[in-house]
Amino acid sequence: MSKPAVEPSTIESAPRSFIGRLADNDLVASFLSSKITVAAGLITLILLLAAVFAPLIAPTNPFNPATNFLIDSLTPPRFAAGGDPRFLLGTDDQGRDMWSAILYGLRVSLLIGIFSVLFGGAIGITLGLIAGYTGGWIDAIIMRIADVQLTFPAILIALLLDGVAQALLKNSNREGTAFGVLVVSIGLSFWVQYARTVRGSTMVEKNRDYVQAARLVGLSPARILVRHILPNVMGPVLVIATINLALAIITEATLSFLGVGLPPTQPSLGTLIRIGQNFLFSGEWWIVTFPSLTLAILVLAVNLLGDWLRDALNPRLK
């Protein structure tokens, strides 16, 4: 009996690149197979486009005091009794068009969500790669910090970071810093999940032959991590990022609702809801209803996408 030329372990399917898997027909097919997923994808796309093109779609710029007139304040929506055709969804107490305010608010909410996911992801992935690849005491320290942070709810950490940052920056203007402070606080409160996942996958990948080969060729660890290991651990990261986008949007809305997020001069959906809540008892229901609906639909759609992605990329469910 002749020995096989190659050991079976070395012909195991070469790890396909993430992009390759994404373009894989399986994924597209599974996306199209569920009506709910397609609907969620469409809604997310529409909301994204609405946010990007808000200045073009919105009939007025809600933050330009020159176009807001107090005489228009608290107008009901167009379709309700006493509505004004100029204001599709009514106006708030300062005469701002709610439809425009929601479009701009959506833009802010999505921007903060995306940036904080990118920020938290970048930190988590970097630390995860380093911890998984080097092991030893570096790994121990990073993972110990992660463990401690994981015992606290992310929203609490975001709230605390936000509070401390505002205390440190209290002399500078809040409007200029609020956005960055929120991105950093929310991002830092979500890095742990990425780090743990990436570390786990890295520890598996680093013993694979292609990594050994890269090491033998003499590539630097940084290059191996970024060019060779990173593409192969991106699948689970994308799932976490999608689900975290929903969480980050909720967190930002919550912080803004609690009054420690964005100021009323550059409102996100959460700020709009905070403003609208004051009018709940006086009958001006539209001020709180429409931003709330937008937020709920946005988060639900992103969550559905995340659910689908998790199932689609999970080999155990195939």
Add this chain to the structure above:
Amino acid sequence: MIAFIIRRLLASLGVLIAVGLIAFVMFRYVGDPVNQMVGIETPAAEREALRQQLGLNEPVIVQASRFLLNAARFDFGISYQFRQPVSVMIGARLPATLELAIVASILSLLAGVPLGVYSALRRDSALAKLFQALSLVGISLPTFLTGILLIYLFSVTLGWLPSFGRGAVVPIGSWWTTGLLTMSGLKSLIMPAITLALFQMTLIMRLVRAEMLEVLRADYIRFARARGLSERAVHFHHALKNTLVPVMTVVGLQLGSIVAFSIITETVFAWPGMGQLFLQSIQNVDIPIMAAYLLFIAFLFVIINLVVDLLYVIVDPRLRAAVHGASG
């Protein structure tokens, strides 16, 4: 076993000290404590005297250890804004938060576990699918939106329930007050408790369902069926029992996060608890309260983690063997 407990205790102490040091750094370096306590026109000599009195001129190590020792005795200093001892202020608001959190936890468990078991056992029924869909909505709905929705429905439209406050409270002992014994107290509790419980409930339900489905696929379940055991015995004695280990961890951690999430609920319903106090302290940069709240939450989480770890060993015989193996 004892070695295991001691190891866990030491680890918990480590976490507490780490959080304590973070709290100290916040207290000492986020803003100047003296500037926060005195008025603008206080002369420099007086400031210096206060600085001396607070021990702010001593080495950092001395200050840090004094801060930790004081914290261990529940002495967190004086609130910058209210000029009262922080421990007294937190103590006065503790009952409101704990009552809300405990009622919400019980609610979420009582609803979440049966719903999860049902959705797993009858996974293809229309009702189970409805639960599953609703649970996703529940997860997507931020806590404050649930609260606003409930207020709009039951306070504004129907006028059945009060939208803010704790109602009438009855003192128990020297420092505890309860709203559970008066009609208005109970009525005030309903909406905040549901708001707080909803998110946890959906989490528990989805988790129980997922774990149960996983367990039901296991070989020993098939064997149990093959042995002719009733479905009831298989589901509740074999399947549910094995589902409970991971569920316990999450529920334990959720219990802690319920206290943290109560910040949001307390704001929506103007519930006079610790969360509201913490939020005010953030807005006013009242660092002693922030530090104390942080330590309190850390303490709570550490205790919960410890209890969960110990419960594991009691519930899961495999772990018991491992622990014995490791220590003996």
